[in-house]
Amino acid sequence: MNETLSVLRGACAYEFKMQFKRPTVWVAMVLVELFMLGIMSRVQGFTDVVAHLKQFPILRVVVYWTDLLNYILPVAFGVLLADRLQRDKRTHIDEILTVTPGSQTARLYGKFLGATIATAIPIVLLFFVGIGVIIAQTGSFVALPMALATFATVVIPGLLFVGAFSVSVPAFIWVPLYQIGFVGYWFWGNLYQPKGIPTLSTTILTPAGGYMSLGFFGTSIFPVAKANAIQGSASLVLLIALALLVVLLISKLQQWQRARM
Template sequence: MSLFATFLGALKYEFRMQVRRPWLWITMGLIQLIILGFMFRTPGVLTMIQHLKGAPIVATTAYWTNIVNYLLPVAVAILIADRLPRDKRTRVQEILTTLPGSAAGRLWGKYLGSTLATLLPILIFYILGILVIFVQTLNAYVFLVAIATFATIILPGMLLVGAAAIAIPALIWVPLFQFLFVGYWFWGNLYKPHGIPTLSDTILTPAGGYMSRGFFGVTVFPVDRASAGQGLLSMLVLLGLAALIMLALNGYQQWQLRHQ
């Protein structure tokens, strides 16, 4: 079986299995309700939503993209973290190693399949917000901007989060990773630098602040200034780190197989 066929089969299987998990939709739905609750409890937000017609369409769309990316990556990491440990616990990994096909293809398929499935409820939530903007503005340009903001602000960071959530629990206890990731997200993405060192104002933050500020001129994250070049660099670094993590995980699994 070719590497691509193995990869595609694993991707389809992981996507179907992850998207059918009730906890995926329950967890995402609860966090989305929390996000909406905070939004509507903030003074002036409801009035602003009702008067979007006079607001810049690019800035409005970018702000909505930032809001979607504010807390939901935490849910992505938590929901993906058990993928490899579950296979090991149920002995599925042992069965897979005896089957023909590329182990690397299976690993990359597992990573992308589970990550894309976990992104599906986020995408639906995002599209609903874009539809609200369209209804208020009647400007179809919002759909083109939405594709650009999702692809540049949300997707690179989510791919890095997915890679970390697949790889790190192969080394440490899953609940410990989930606890540490929640702390990391608030410290390394949402915390405005003030006395305590943080990654939140660097190109390493997967929240997408550099891409949002550099490409679209606005962000809710603690990135005060960023050029388009810095936004592009941040995006490439995030994607590169995701690839490096998965390559390292594949090497680690191969090392484990050789020493069994």
């Protein structure tokens, strides 16, 4: 057990350091964030709303800001994580790790956690910049604990879900194909308003967080018509459980694949 935890911590720390230092991660995330803010600034009345935040319930403002970040940014987040395993293959690091003592499953979990946390940092920074603006405009410091609650329940489960699939699944799928498929999935499975075409966007399998947002806080910008706290909790637990499960399954598939070579 101690050896497994040591491998997990070591892999997590290494992956975090490598992903955090990648200029591509910061440049891409900042560009997407600026694009998102640029689009929002062109929405009629948006700047007026920002200038008069005191007129709105503080919880609704915080939840709205949380949902906005979870609307588009996870797309860039997933795309940036998709090449993590392929880079190990290109540099032959995977061959070294294969013969290194220690649990391969723990190493993949560490890779998933470290890379996911590092890639999420630009999102976290923008989120709290926005919360700072809300506090400055409203003078209400209660927005901070509200922000911690919304980020923990709406954003984090979705990022873990996206991170798990994006780090591990490309082990068996061509990275560009996964990235294209993931972008399509995000808009179809999270943002698409049902109009005759089957979609996951109204189910608890939506990492955008609509069920948590509406179920826990009573408001959401996502196409979820009704949700209560029980459904929000179910969605949260399911997303995290699936994230952990897919990493475990991919690890076992990798071990099976190596055993057949």
